[in-house]
Amino acid sequence: MKKPELLAPAGNIEKLKAAINFGADAVYLGGSRLNLRAFADNFTDEELKDGVKYAHDRGRKVYVTVNVFPHNEDFTGLEDYLRKLYKLNVDAMLVSDPGIIMTAKEVVPDLDLHLSTQANSVNWKSVEFWHKQGIKRVVMARELSLKDIKTIRKKVPEDCEMEVFVHGSMCMSYSGRCVISNYMTGRDSNRGACAQPCRYKYYLMEEKRPGEYFPVLEDENGAYILNSKDLCMIEHIPELVDTGVTSLKIEGRMKSSYYVAAVVKSYRQAIDSYFDNPEKYSFQQKWMENLLKVSHRVYSTGFYFGKPDSQIYETSSYIRDYDIVGIIRSYDEESKIATVEQRNKVFDGDKVEVLSPEGDNFYIYLNDMKDDMGKKIDSAPRAQMIFTVETDGNLKENDMLIKAKI
Template sequence: MVNRKIELLAPAGDLEKLKFACIYGADAVYIGGQIFGLRASAKNFSIEDMEEGIKFAHERGKKVYVTINIIPHNEDLKELPEYLKKLSELNIDAVILSDPGTLMYVKKYAGDLEIHLSTQANNTNYMSANFWYEQGVKRIVMARELSFGEIKEIRENVPDDLELEGFIHGAMCISYSGRCLLSNYMAGRDANRGECAHPCRWNYYIVEEKRPGEYIPVVEDEKGTYFFNSKDLCMIKHIPEVINSGINSLKIEGRMKSIYYVANTVRVYRKAIDEYMKAPENYNFDSKWLEELKKVSHRKFTTGFYLNKPTEEDQLYASSSYIREYDFIGIVLEYDENTGMALIEQRNRIFKGDNIEVIGPSYEGFNQNIEIILDEKDKEIDVAPHAQQKIKIRMDRPVDKYYILRKKREDD
C-alpha cells in the first residue's frame, strides 16, 4: 500500500490551459512567467494572469508552481530580484529553478518560497539530491536519464521529506535533460534560455568533404533522416512501477501544447492513478487508456530510460510529423438543461451531421451526431467555419462548462 500522496502535475502554457488542467484532474500545474522560464514561444503568464490562475487553482485545492529555470547569464540577473519579490507576493506554491545563483537570489529576495530543482540541473544521484536538500530544496525534478532501479536507490538514500518528481508523458529531448547547444549553434536561439528551435526534429543529410553540395541520405530514403528525433514518452502502462519507484509527483510535459492535449492527457492519467491508489492489489491496466492518449496529436511512444537505455527503436528516423487522428473541434461554454442546447466555442470546423465525441473531467464520454447548429442569432446553419465562432448544438446528454468536443479525422 502506498502511504504517501501521489501528485499529478500538468503543464499550463497560459491561463486557459491552467483552468482545463485543474478541472480535468491535475493536482498541480507548472507555469512560466514572461521571463526566466524555458518556453519563450508559449504565451506564458503576465503577473495579472498569474494572480487569476493561482486564485482559480487554490479555490479548487490545486497548487501552482512557477518556472524560473533558465540557465542565466549576467544580464538575466538584473531583473531577477524584482521579479522574485512579485512572485513572493502572489502566494504561489513553489518556484522551479536550475541555477545555484538563482537559488541564492530566491533565498535573499523571496525566502518564503518553496524551491523545486528543475530537471535542467541534471540530478542523477542521491548525493547530489542530498546536497540540494541541504541548500533548502524541497523537491528534485529528476533527470530523464534514470531507470526505476536508480530512482529507488535515490529514494532510499535521501530524507523522507525530500520529494521526487519524474516525467511520465510528453516530448523527449535528444540532449541530456534539456541541456542542448544545437539550437544555439544552428539557429542562434539558446535552448537553455527558453528559445529552442528544436533542430533535433529537422531533416539531415550527409555531405562528403570533397563533394560539396551533394547531399547523401543517411538511410535509403529520398526524404533523408531525422538523426535526433525521439519518440514521445508514455508511461501509462507502468503506473504501478512509477509510483513504487518512490516518485511523489508524476509530471506531464507540454506547456506549448493545446488545451485538448492538456485536458485529455490529464484525465487519462488521473483515471489510471486513481484506479491504482484505490486498490493496488486489484489494479489492471486498461488498454482503452492508451487508445485515449493516442487520440491526441502525438509521436510514437517510448518508455524512455525507465525500463532500459533507449536504443534505435526509440528514435524516429523517417519523419518528425505528429500522428493526428482526431480534431479538437470545440469547448462547451454553457449548457441549458431545459432545452438541451449547449453554447460551443468552435476550435475547428463543425458540420451539421458530424459524428462527434464528447469528453469531460469524469473520464467517461459519449458519441453523438450533430443534428442542428445555430449561430449566435439562433439561425440554423450547416457549418461553423470561423475560428472561435460561438454556436449552439443540441446535446444528447447533459454536459457542463469545460467539456470538449472532438471528431475523428477523415482520410485525406
C-alpha cells in the same frame, strides 16, 4: 503508500483551467520572465493572479518556472520579480541555476524551491546536496531508470521530495542541455528559445557528390539521427508509485488545451484506479486510446527500463489523428441545447466525441447548428465563434468535443 501528485503543464490560463478541471493536483507555468518556454503564451502578472486563485479555490497548487541558465543581464530586476511571485502566493518556484537559487533564498526565503530537471540530478549525493541548499523538491533527470530512482529515494532524507517526468516530448540532449539551436539559428535553447533543430529532416550528402543522398543508419555504437520518441508511462503506474516519488509530471507547456485535458484525464484515472484497489488493479486500454488521439510522436518508456529504444528513423512528424472542434460553454438539459466555443471547423450533423473530466468518452451528433444570433448555419468555420447545437447527452461546461480527421 502515498498517492503521488499529478503535475500538468499550463501554457496559458485556458490550459491551466483544463488541467485542473480534468484532474491535475498541480500545474507548472511560465511567468513573465526567465522560463524555458519563451514562445509559450506564458502568464502576465494579472493572469498569474487569476490562475493562482482558480487553482487555490479548488485545492490545487501552482509552480512557476524560473529555470533558464541566466546570463549577467538576466539578474537585473530579478529580485523584484521574485518578490512579485511571492506576493502572488505561488506555491513553489522551479529553478536550475545556483545564482537564482541564492537570490531566492535571500529575498524570498519562505518560497519553496523545486530544482529543475535542467540541473541533471542523477545520483543520491547530488540530490542530498541540493536538499541541504534549501531545495524542497528535485526534479530527477530523465536519464534514470526506475531502479536508479528507487535507490535515490531510499538514500535521501524523507522530507526531500522527488519528481519524475512520465509523459511527453523527450529532448535528445542530456537533461535538455543543448546548444544545437544556438549554433544553427541563434536561438538559445537554455534561455527558452529552442528552435528544435533535432526535429528537422536531415539527409547525409558527401561534399564531392552533390545531389546524392545516403541513408543514415544505426550500428552497435549508436544512432546518428536526433529525433526522439515521446515518453509514455501510462501502462506502468504501479512501478512508478513503487519508487516512492512525490510527483508525476506531464511535459507540454507548448501543447494544446485538448492535449492537456486528455493526458491528465488518462493519468488521473489510472492513478485513482490503482489506489482504489492496488491488488486488483489492471491497465485499461481506454486510457491509452485517449493518449493516441492527441498530437504525439511514437511512444516509448524512455530510460525507465534501461537502454531506451527512443529514436524515430522514418519521420519527424507528429501523429495527429484527432482535432478538438469545440468546448462546451453551457448546456440546457430541458431544451437539449448546447452552447459551444469553436476550436476547429465543424459541420452541422457531425458526429463528435465528448471528452469529459468524469467517466468514459461518448459520442453525440451536432444538430440544428445556429450562430450566436440564432441564424441557422451549415458549419462553424470562424476561430472561437460561439454557436449552438441541439444534441442528446449529459454535457457539462468545459467538456471538449473532438473529431477524427478524415
